[in-house]
Amino acid sequence: MKLALFGSTFTDRTAKAEEQIYAVCRAIKQYPCELFLPSVFYHSLPQRIRDMIRPLCELFEKLPCVDMAVSVGGDGTFLRTAGAVGAFGIPVLGINTGRLGFLAAINFGDVEETLKEIMSGRYRIENRTLLEMTAEDNPTPFGYSIQALNEVAILKQDTASMLTIHAYINDDYLTSYQADGLVIATPTGSTAYSLSIGGAILSPTTPSLILSAIAPHNLTSRSLVVDDNSKIRLKVESRSRNFLVSLDGQSQVFHEDTALEVRKADYMLKVVKRISHSFYATLRDKLMWGKDVRKQNG
Secondary structure, eight states, X not given: OEEEEEEOOOSOOOHHHHXXXXXXXXXXXXXXXXEEEEHHHHHXXXXXXXXXXXXXXXXXXXXXXXXXXXXXXXXHHHHHHHHHHGGGTOOEEEEEOSSSOSSSOEEGGGHHHHHHHHHTTOOEEEEEOOEEEEEXXXXXXXXXXXXXXXXXXXXXXXXXXXXXXEEEETTEEEEEEEESEEEEEOTGGGGTHHHHTTOOOOOTTOSEEEEEEESOSSTTOOOEEEETTOOEEEEEXXXXXXXXXXXXXXXXXXXXXXXXXEEEOSSOEEEEEOTTOOHHHHHHHHTTTTOOHHHHHO
């Protein structure tokens, strides 16, 4: 099996993070894999890890043809990995060495067992919806093609004043949000930014999108779930004449005259899951449903 290994390129990693990367590489080394690493990631690793994996890995600048991408880190690392490989149909396995780990769902303690299952073909693939955004007459408003796994967020920039966001669903006028912003989330993103502003949680493969206003002026404004084949058009008014658009944390400033369209991307991200994985068990664990935190703190 050909694996591409991705991770954070920060050089100020903690000793714990370095040990976790070392352990993952050592576990992969047990199998007859061809291992590929981005050059920038490889050169950010401590010398002892480079020495261990150098005989069995190849470095790359341009993504090679591989069977699977392995993301070692938190959800941020997973998002960057997805952005690098998603358009090529390469499945992504997320090993969580961060905090929450909704996307990077493989616990670090389960790495060896998970790799054993994968090498024997015992895993499944979940297809996850991606969003893409275009500006008027500009298919790549960020200067390059970019898709969002979690959300597209319309945000105010450098002002305390609210935005007015005119929203249309398939050319049908929806409403004019007066708010600090608007989040359009995928089912995957329903447990991210969208959740923190009161959006519903959707099962990851639900064919829907969620629109949620950020701190709306109208208290009757509620999160709205729409069909994921919907085309969402937005026109923004701002006192500063500018506003911010963020796709999974990558941001760009736009002038208020810019009309935007958000829709489902033409392809989906393939996410590797263990056969035993349960989304609902993950919700219970990560959100501590049914747990009495008073007992934990007492």
